[in-house]
Amino acid sequence: MSQTHIWLRAETKPQEQRTALTPKGAKALIEAGFKVSVEQGPQNIFNIEQYRAMGCEIVAQGSWPQAPKSAFILGLKELPEDSFPLVHKHIYFAHAYKDQAGANDILSRFKQGEGALYDLEFLVDENQRRIAAFGYWAGFAGAALGVWAWANKQLGKTALPPVSSFPDQEKLLNEVSALLAQCANKPNVMVIGAKGRSGSGALGLAKALQLKTIEWDMEETAVGGPFEQVNDADVLVNCVLVNQDLPPFVTLSSLDSAERNLSVICDVSCDPYGDYNPIRIYDHCTTFNNPTIEVLSPPNSLHLIAIDHLPSLLPKESSEDYGQQLVPYLASLHDLSLPVWQKALDIYHQKTTNL
Structure with a gap:
């Protein structure tokens, strides 16, 4: 049997410092008999020498199109825009299965090159639960930015200045705590999707800052929105992963109330380009450089955060957590008939059949 590569x-992606494979994870795969090649690049939170020390082959940045055809190309976020056919088997978050902008273009490239996509979002176990997710840290970071923006607004500052990654969660908590200490009170944080991975992260942040929370999940949202109750919270963190159309949680009309306390929404789920977004009050993602959108103007302004790579705020911890979840499955790549890989490939074929 040939060596799996x-x-x-x-x-x-700008400011994307996370990685799908840490040096520790690479070492585990090499010890299991895999060949691991790692591209040089300035954004990875881990130094290239850490990978070299683990026995990885070090290759040039962006050289994956020239990789052996049998190699699995592993990444996190979108491929650089281009038009050449994709001949490899790719593992990454393609964001191409929910009618997002550019979805047909990337899927057509796979079909033309006879490659394959094993989308990280659709790698699931026998219970249809994702085998690996950044959800906890997305919720944690999103809630942190939401509270940070709320505090800034209370202090008469810009909702959120440009932000960048933190070396660890303690530094992030210290930053937000220092702002809250200057405020007359603390915010109530509402989390929709509180029982999921992202929701647990948002609640983890709130607990660390000793904030009052309002916790909603499927039972509370079953009646269908929009929900006037969200106006009673100070910060709303949406952590619901939606795979079907449903009434929106909020609308501009439902939010346009003089009695509204809600000052900041963080849409952790962040899918403004798809048809299933329950926060249908914005049409583009925000970024670390421009973190907020002013959805409603003063005197009772409302700001929204919709950054689609929130765990990059804490790239080291989120990558380590994700890697621990993913590596045991990567170690089974030599057998693509296993359900986790076969299911992902079936979805890919379903999405490309009619292209």
């Missing part, structure tokens, strides 16, 4: 490509 995993090629970790360098991320190109």
Whole structure:
């Protein structure tokens, strides 16, 4: 049997410092008999020498198109925009299965090149639960930014200045705690999707800052929105992963109330380009450089945060957590008939059949 080859490509999305494979994870795969190639790149939170020390082959940034055809190309976020056919088997978050902008273009490239996509979002176990997710840290970071923006507004500051990654969660908590200490009171934080991975992260942040929470999940949202109750919270963190159309949780009309306390929404789920977004009050993602959108103007302004790579705020911890979940499954890539891989491939074929 030939050696299974995993090629970790360098991320190109601005400020994306996370990785799908840490040096520790690479070492585990090499010890299991895999070949691991790692592209050089300035964004990875881990130094390239850490990978070299684990026995990885170090290759040039962006060289994955020239990788052996049998190699699995592993990444996190979107591929750089281009038009050449994709001949490899790719593992990453393609964001191409929910009618997002550009979805047909990327799927057509796979079909033309006879490659394959094993989308990380659709790698599931026998209970249809994702085998690996950044959800906890997305919720944690999203709630932190939401509370940070709320505090800034209370203090008469810009809702959120440009932000960048923190070396660890303690530094992030210290930053937000220092702002809250200057405020006359603390915010009530409402989390929709409180029982999920992202929701647990948002609640973890609130607990760390000793904030009061309002916790909603499927039972509370079953009646269908929009929900006037969200106006009673100070910060709303939406953590619901939606795979079907449903009434929106909020609308501009439901939010346009003089009695509204709600000052900041963080849409952790962040899917403004799809048809299933329950927070239908914005049409583009925000970024670390421009973190907020002013959805409603003063005197009772409402700001929204919709950053689609929130765990990058804490890239080291989120990558380590994700890697611990993913590596045991990567170690089974030599057998693509296993359900986790076969299901992902079936979804890919379903989405590309009619292209």
